Amino acid sequence: MLKSIAVLTSGGDSPGMNAAARAVVRTALYEGVKVWGIRGGYHGLLEEDMFEMKSRDVSDIIQRGGTFLGTARCKRWKTPEGRMMGYKHLTDRGIEGLCVIGGDGSLRGASLLSKETGIPIVGLPGTIDNDVWGSDYTIGCDTAANTIIDAINKLRDTASAHRRVIVLEVMGRNCGWLALVSGISGGAEYILVPEEEYNLDEICDNMTEAYKKGKRYILVVVAEGAGSGQEIGQYIAEKTQLDTRVSVLGHIQRGGSPSVIDRVRASQLGEQAALALISGLSDIVFGYSKGRVVSIDLHDAVNNKKILDPDYLHLAKVLF
Amino acid sequence: MLKSIAVLTSGGDSPGMNAAARAVVRTALYEGVKVWGIRGGYHGLLEEDMFEMKSRDVSDIIQRGGTFLGTARCKRWKTPEGRMMGYKHLTDRGIEGLCVIGGDGSLRGASLLSKETGIPIVGLPGTIDNDVWGSDYTIGCDTAANTIIDAINKLRDTASAHRRVIVLEVMGRNCGWLALVSGISGGAEYILVPEEEYNLDEICDNMTEAYKKGKRYILVVVAEGAGSGQEIGQYIAEKTQLDTRVSVLGHIQRGGSPSVIDRVRASQLGEQAALALISGLSDIVFGYSKGRVVSIDLHDAVNNKKILDPDYLHLAKVLF
Amino acid sequence: MLKSIAVLTSGGDSPGMNAAARAVVRTALYEGVKVWGIRGGYHGLLEEDMFEMKSRDVSDIIQRGGTFLGTARCKRWKTPEGRMMGYKHLTDRGIEGLCVIGGDGSLRGASLLSKETGIPIVGLPGTIDNDVWGSDYTIGCDTAANTIIDAINKLRDTASAHRRVIVLEVMGRNCGWLALVSGISGGAEYILVPEEEYNLDEICDNMTEAYKKGKRYILVVVAEGAGSGQEIGQYIAEKTQLDTRVSVLGHIQRGGSPSVIDRVRASQLGEQAALALISGLSDIVFGYSKGRVVSIDLHDAVNNKKILDPDYLHLAKVLF
Amino acid sequence: MLKSIAVLTSGGDSPGMNAAARAVVRTALYEGVKVWGIRGGYHGLLEEDMFEMKSRDVSDIIQRGGTFLGTARCKRWKTPEGRMMGYKHLTDRGIEGLCVIGGDGSLRGASLLSKETGIPIVGLPGTIDNDVWGSDYTIGCDTAANTIIDAINKLRDTASAHRRVIVLEVMGRNCGWLALVSGISGGAEYILVPEEEYNLDEICDNMTEAYKKGKRYILVVVAEGAGSGQEIGQYIAEKTQLDTRVSVLGHIQRGGSPSVIDRVRASQLGEQAALALISGLSDIVFGYSKGRVVSIDLHDAVNNKKILDPDYLHLAKVLF
Missing domain, CATH: 3.40.50.450 (Rossmann fold)
Structure with missing residues (x-):
C-alpha cells in the first residue's frame, strides 16, 4: 500500500x-x-x-x-x-x-x-x-451541455422574434457528443457532428420548404469538428436567403459551477x-x-x- | 400493431x-x-x-x-x-x-x-x-437536484457570513435520493434520509466541536421523510446554542426548465x-x-x- | 380621447x-x-x-x-x-x-x-x-448586462485555471454602455468603448507587467464599436505572448427571461x-x-x- | 483629510x-x-x-x-x-x-x-x-428580487400543471418593496404588503370567480410583515376549497451572486x-x-x- x-x-x-x-x-x-x-x-x-x-x-x-x-x-x-x-x-x-x-x-x-x-x-x-x-x-460534459442549452434558450427567444435561422457552433473537435446531446435537448432542427456525413444543400432545401410552411425559426447545432459555424451560416444565408445568425460559444462552455x-x-x-x-x-x-x-x-x-x-x-x- | x-x-x-x-x-x-x-x-x-x-x-x-x-x-x-x-x-x-x-x-x-x-x-x-x-x-430528478444545489449555493453565502447552521428540508417522503445526491453535491456536513438511522444528539456534539475548531458554517440536508426541518433546526439551536436557520424548499423543487x-x-x-x-x-x-x-x-x-x-x-x- | x-x-x-x-x-x-x-x-x-x-x-x-x-x-x-x-x-x-x-x-x-x-x-x-x-x-439593457456577467463568471473559471487573457466582445455599435457596466460588474481589467480612445500597446505593456507580478488572469471587455474582439485578441497574443482567448457573445445577449x-x-x-x-x-x-x-x-x-x-x-x- | x-x-x-x-x-x-x-x-x-x-x-x-x-x-x-x-x-x-x-x-x-x-x-x-x-x-435588493422571480418561474410551472393557488412568502418585515416589485414582475394576481390593508374574504371570492372563468392558476405574494404565508394559505384553502400550496423562501433571498x-x-x-x-x-x-x-x-x-x-x-x- x-x-x-x-x-x-x-x-x-x-x-x-x-x-x-x-x-x-x-x-x-x-x-x-x-x-x-x-x-x-x-x-x-x-x-x-x-x-x-x-x-x-x-x-x-x-x-x-x-x-x-x-x-x-x-x-x-x-x-x-x-x-x-x-x-x-x-x-x-x-x-x-x-x-x-x-x-x-x-x-x-x-x-x-x-x-x-x-x-x-x-x-x-x-x-x-x-x-x-x-x-x-x-x-x-454534463455542465457544458447544460451551459449550451441555456444559450439555446436565449437564442430561441430572438430567433423566434425574427423568424431567423440560428447556427450555433459548440465544442467537440473529434467528437459530436456535446452537439448531439445539446441539440436533442434544445430541440435543434439540424445537428452536425464529425461522425456523420451531411449534405448542406439538402438541408438548405428543407429549410426553405419549412419556412414556406410557416416554421417560425430553425436551429442548427454544429460541433466544431463538423465545420466552421461561420462558414456554414454564410452558406445557408446565401443559398436560402433566410435571415441567418451565427453564434460561437467558445470558452464559456468550459466554465460554470x-x-x-x-x-x-x-x-x-x-x-x-x-x-x-x-x-x-x-x-x-x-x-x-x-x-x-x-x-x-x-x-x-x-x-x-x-x-x-x-x-x-x-x-x-x-x-x- | x-x-x-x-x-x-x-x-x-x-x-x-x-x-x-x-x-x-x-x-x-x-x-x-x-x-x-x-x-x-x-x-x-x-x-x-x-x-x-x-x-x-x-x-x-x-x-x-x-x-x-x-x-x-x-x-x-x-x-x-x-x-x-x-x-x-x-x-x-x-x-x-x-x-x-x-x-x-x-x-x-x-x-x-x-x-x-x-x-x-x-x-x-x-x-x-x-x-x-x-x-x-x-x-x-436531475433538475430537482440541480435546483436544490442552486439553493444551497445561496444559503452558503449567508451561512458563511454569519457562521450559521443551516438546515435545508428537501422533498422525499419515502426516499432519500434527492437529499443524498444534493447533499453530496452541495458539500453538506450532515445528510438525513429516511433509510438511515441518525442520532441528533451526537450530531449536535460534533457540531459544537467543529465550531470550536473554527468551522465557518454547517449545512444539514434533511429529506422530509427523515423528519421536519423546522423541528430538527429547533432542536439543534437549543442543544448547541449555535445560530441556526431553517429553509424548506417546497414546490420550487418541482419546477424549472x-x-x-x-x-x-x-x-x-x-x-x-x-x-x-x-x-x-x-x-x-x-x-x-x-x-x-x-x-x-x-x-x-x-x-x-x-x-x-x-x-x-x-x-x-x-x-x- | x-x-x-x-x-x-x-x-x-x-x-x-x-x-x-x-x-x-x-x-x-x-x-x-x-x-x-x-x-x-x-x-x-x-x-x-x-x-x-x-x-x-x-x-x-x-x-x-x-x-x-x-x-x-x-x-x-x-x-x-x-x-x-x-x-x-x-x-x-x-x-x-x-x-x-x-x-x-x-x-x-x-x-x-x-x-x-x-x-x-x-x-x-x-x-x-x-x-x-x-x-x-x-x-x-439590464437583462443583457446580467447575461454578460454570467458569461464573465464562466470565462473567469477557465481563465484563472490557465492564467489566460480573455477578450470578450459584447454588443454596442455606437455606445459603450453595456461594455462599461458589465466590465465594472465583472471586474474587468480593461474596458474598451467607442466613446474613448485607447492605446493597445500601452495596455499590452501593462499586461506583461501584471503577469510578472503574479496576476492570475486578465479580462478585457470590448464593445463591438470599439474594435473587433478577434483582432484585438490576436494583437495582444502576438505582442505579449500571453495565452489569449477570444469570446464573442453575439445574439445570446438579446435573449433570456x-x-x-x-x-x-x-x-x-x-x-x-x-x-x-x-x-x-x-x-x-x-x-x-x-x-x-x-x-x-x-x-x-x-x-x-x-x-x-x-x-x-x-x-x-x-x-x- | x-x-x-x-x-x-x-x-x-x-x-x-x-x-x-x-x-x-x-x-x-x-x-x-x-x-x-x-x-x-x-x-x-x-x-x-x-x-x-x-x-x-x-x-x-x-x-x-x-x-x-x-x-x-x-x-x-x-x-x-x-x-x-x-x-x-x-x-x-x-x-x-x-x-x-x-x-x-x-x-x-x-x-x-x-x-x-x-x-x-x-x-x-x-x-x-x-x-x-x-x-x-x-x-x-435587486438581486433578492431577481431570486424571487426565479422562484416564481418555477412555482408557476407546477401551479399551472395542477390549477393551483400558490402563496409565496417573501422577506420584508416593515416594508413591502420586495413583495411589490417581485409580484409585479412575476405577474402575481395578489400582492399583500404591510403598508396596505387587504380583505382576505374578498380576495377568496375573487379567486373562486376567476377559477370558474377558466383561470389556470393564481399567485399570491406576501411580505412577511403582512401576514404568515402559512396561515394565509390555510385560510384560502379552507374558504375556497381550491388546491393551495405555500412556499416560504427564507434565507435563500439573502444569497447569490x-x-x-x-x-x-x-x-x-x-x-x-x-x-x-x-x-x-x-x-x-x-x-x-x-x-x-x-x-x-x-x-x-x-x-x-x-x-x-x-x-x-x-x-x-x-x-x-
Whole structure:
C-alpha cells in the first residue's frame, strides 16, 4: 500500500475537476495516506510547485468551476528528460503514485511517465468533450451541455422574434457528443457532428420548404469538428436567403459551477482513483459505464476512438 | 400493431414530463400511428378532455417545466366504475393503448385499468423523487437536484457570513435520493434520509466541536421523510446554542426548465414507450438502469420498494 | 380621447418588450379603449397581420424573452408610399394612435409616419444598447448586462485555471454602455468603448507587467464599436505572448427571461405610453431618467447622440 | 483629510456588500489612504479581529454573495462601554474614520458611536429590504428580487400543471418593496404588503370567480410583515376549497451572486463613502435617489420610515 500520493489537473479545464481532486484528497486522508497537490499541471511538477494537502485545503471548492490546482501547457513534458525530472521531484518527496485528471493528451503523457519510470499512475477523464474511450462520461460534459442549452434558450427567444435561422457552433473537435446531446435537448432542427456525413444543400432545401410552411425559426447545432459555424451560416444565408445568425460559444462552455451529475460522478471517480492508486494499481483510467464506475486500461483509453451512441443519432431523427 | 394511442400525465408534475410526452407523440406520428393527448390526467379522461395531436402541438415545449397536458387529482378513478368509464372514452375514439407518465400512485391506477379492461398500458416514471423500483432514474430528478444545489449555493453565502447552521428540508417522503445526491453535491456536513438511522444528539456534539475548531458554517440536508426541518433546526439551536436557520424548499423543487439529462432521458423513455405500446406490449414501465433504457414489469415497479444506493451513502461519509 | 390604439415591436428584439406590450394592452383595456396588436413590426402592418387584443392575449408573457408580437425588417416602410399604406390599414380599422416599441431606427420610422399623416405616435425605447438620448435606460439593457456577467463568471473559471487573457466582445455599435457596466460588474481589467480612445500597446505593456507580478488572469471587455474582439485578441497574443482567448457573445445577449428591472420599468413605460397616447399626445418617447418615467420629444430622441456617463468611466479607473 | 479608515459589514448580509467593501478599499488606496477591514462586524471590532488591507485582498470578490468580512450579532455594542472599547481599538491603530455597511439597526449603532466619541462615521445601506429612508435603493435588493422571480418561474410551472393557488412568502418585515416589485414582475394576481390593508374574504371570492372563468392558476405574494404565508394559505384553502400550496423562501433571498445593478451601485456608493469619509465628513449615509448617488443625514435615515412608492401600488392594480 502506498504511503504518499499526488494529484494534478492538466489540459483544458472542465467543471468538476475540483470535485474530483477534492475526492482524491479526502479519500487519501480518510485512508491515512499523505496527499500532495501539484499546481499548474506537468509544468508545475517540473517547477516543483507542490504542497502537502489537508482536508480544509479542499473546503468550499466542490461548487467552483475551473481547477483550483491550475493547469498549463508544458513542452518539456513531451521529452523523456522532462518526465524523468518530474519523476525525481515526486520521489524526492516520497510520493509513490500520481493521479492525473485531464483529457486525452494529458493521459497520454501520464502513460509515458508510467512506462518509463514504473511509478503507479491512475487517470481520470477530465474534459467536457466526452470523448474518452471506454467511458460513457467525462468530468464536465454534463455542465457544458447544460451551459449550451441555456444559450439555446436565449437564442430561441430572438430567433423566434425574427423568424431567423440560428447556427450555433459548440465544442467537440473529434467528437459530436456535446452537439448531439445539446441539440436533442434544445430541440435543434439540424445537428452536425464529425461522425456523420451531411449534405448542406439538402438541408438548405428543407429549410426553405419549412419556412414556406410557416416554421417560425430553425436551429442548427454544429460541433466544431463538423465545420466552421461561420462558414456554414454564410452558406445557408446565401443559398436560402433566410435571415441567418451565427453564434460561437467558445470558452464559456468550459466554465460554470458544476452540475449535480458532474459533482457526484467526479467525486465517485476521485474516490475510486485514490483507492486504486493507494492499493498499488497503475495504468488505469476510471470512467463511468453501464451506470457505474469502471476501470479502463490506460493504454486502451488513449489509443482507441470512442464511437457516438447510435441510439442518440436515431433519436435526433425521430424527434424532429 | 396498434393504430391509435393516447398519452396523459398524472400525479405531481416533474420537469421533463413535456419532453417525454413530446417523444411519445413524435414517435407515434413517425410510425404512422394516431396519438391523442388527454388533459388533466385521469380526471380529464373521465371528462373527455382530449384531442388528437399533431407534431406542432408539441413544438417549443421540450424546454418547459410542468406539463402542458396538465394533471389533477381524481377520486372517481379509484373506483372500478370510474375506470370503466375511462376505458369507454378511449374505445369510443378508437384508442387502443394508453401511455401514463407519473409517479407511484399514477402507475398503480394504470395497472388496475389494464387488469380490468385488458387495454394495453405502458408507464413512464415521472417524479422528482427517484423512488421507482427497477430504475436508477425517474423523469425530473436531475433538475430537482440541480435546483436544490442552486439553493444551497445561496444559503452558503449567508451561512458563511454569519457562521450559521443551516438546515435545508428537501422533498422525499419515502426516499432519500434527492437529499443524498444534493447533499453530496452541495458539500453538506450532515445528510438525513429516511433509510438511515441518525442520532441528533451526537450530531449536535460534533457540531459544537467543529465550531470550536473554527468551522465557518454547517449545512444539514434533511429529506422530509427523515423528519421536519423546522423541528430538527429547533432542536439543534437549543442543544448547541449555535445560530441556526431553517429553509424548506417546497414546490420550487418541482419546477424549472429541465436539465439536459432530464430532457434526453425523458425523450428516450418516451420513444421506447411509444414503440412498445404500438407493438402491443402492455403492463411495463420504462426506466433507466445500468446506463440504458430498460423495461420493468409494471406490477413489480409498483409493489417493490427501491433501496438507496449504498455507494452514495458511503461516499457521503468519506468526503466530509 | 382616442377610442382605439395599436402596438407593435420593431427592430432587434430585447428582453422586456413583452412586458411593455402587455402594459400597453392592459392599460388601454383598463381605460376602456380598444387595442390592436400588430405582428412582425411595420412589415406586419403593411401585410395587415393584426388583431384586436384581449387581456388574456398577454397572459403568461411577462417572463418571456423575445417579443410575442414578432418583428421583421421592412424596406417598403422606408418609402412614403409604404407608410401611407400602413396609415390606411390603421384607419380602416378605426385605429387612432400607434405605440412603437423599438430602437433608434424604428422610432425614426415612426416619426416619419406621424409627420406625414398626423396620426398620434408614442414610442418606447426597446433595445439592449441603452443608447437612446434623453433616457438613462432602454428596455432590455439590464437583462443583457446580467447575461454578460454570467458569461464573465464562466470565462473567469477557465481563465484563472490557465492564467489566460480573455477578450470578450459584447454588443454596442455606437455606445459603450453595456461594455462599461458589465466590465465594472465583472471586474474587468480593461474596458474598451467607442466613446474613448485607447492605446493597445500601452495596455499590452501593462499586461506583461501584471503577469510578472503574479496576476492570475486578465479580462478585457470590448464593445463591438470599439474594435473587433478577434483582432484585438490576436494583437495582444502576438505582442505579449500571453495565452489569449477570444469570446464573442453575439445574439445570446438579446435573449433570456427579463430581469426584475426590465419587467418593472417596461411595465411602467408601457402604462405611461398608453395613457399618453389615449389622451391624444403624440411625438414623444417615454424613457427613464433621474429615477422616474420621463417623456422625451421624439424628434430630439432620434436626432441626438447619448453620452456615456462620465461617473462610470471614472469608477472603472478607480476600482482596478 | 483622514490618513486611515476602516470598514465593516454588520447585520443581515446582502448581495453586493462585497462590491461595496471592495470599492471602499480600492478608493482609499487610490487616494493614498490606509484602510482596515474588520471581520465579524461590531463583534470583531471588540475582539480586535482586523487587518490592514491591500488591493489584492478584495480581488475576485465582486461576484460573490454574502460578505467576505463576515458579520455577527453583538450585544456588547449596545452598551456605551462596548462602543467606547470599539473606539479605543480604532484609535489604537490610528484609524480616524469608520464606514459601516448594514441595515437599519447597524446604522443606528454607528450613529451612537459617532455621537459619543466624535469619530467620523459614514454608512451604506446594506439590506435586501430596500427600507432605508431617503434612498430608493439598498444594496442587495435587486438581486433578492431577481431570486424571487426565479422562484416564481418555477412555482408557476407546477401551479399551472395542477390549477393551483400558490402563496409565496417573501422577506420584508416593515416594508413591502420586495413583495411589490417581485409580484409585479412575476405577474402575481395578489400582492399583500404591510403598508396596505387587504380583505382576505374578498380576495377568496375573487379567486373562486376567476377559477370558474377558466383561470389556470393564481399567485399570491406576501411580505412577511403582512401576514404568515402559512396561515394565509390555510385560510384560502379552507374558504375556497381550491388546491393551495405555500412556499416560504427564507434565507435563500439573502444569497447569490449579485446582479449588475447591485454590483455597480454598491461600487458607486462605496466610492462616495470612502471619499466623503476621507474628506472628514461624518454622520451621513449614501443612498441612491432620482437616478444618482445622494447623501442622507444619518439621523434622518434611521429615524424616518420609508413609504412605498404609490406608483408601484397603482401599477400592480392596472396590470392584473
